[in-house]
Amino acid sequence: MLTGSRGDATLPTVETRQTVTDEWIHICERCGERMDERKCKIVCTNCGFIRDCSDP
Secondary structure, eight states, rough: OOOHHHHHHESOHHHOOOOOOOOOEEEEEOOOOEEETTTTTEETTTTOOOOEEOOO
């Protein structure tokens, strides 16, 4: 259980959660799930959100 400001429990640091990978991982802006690249489209398989690869 996280207690917030009292410091009884801490969240994992970025270093403990970070994984090593050689590929780009796109995260959906709408639902937070991983997105798949399909040609020049980046598609969320969870909610259907689509980005174009030329979008900033």
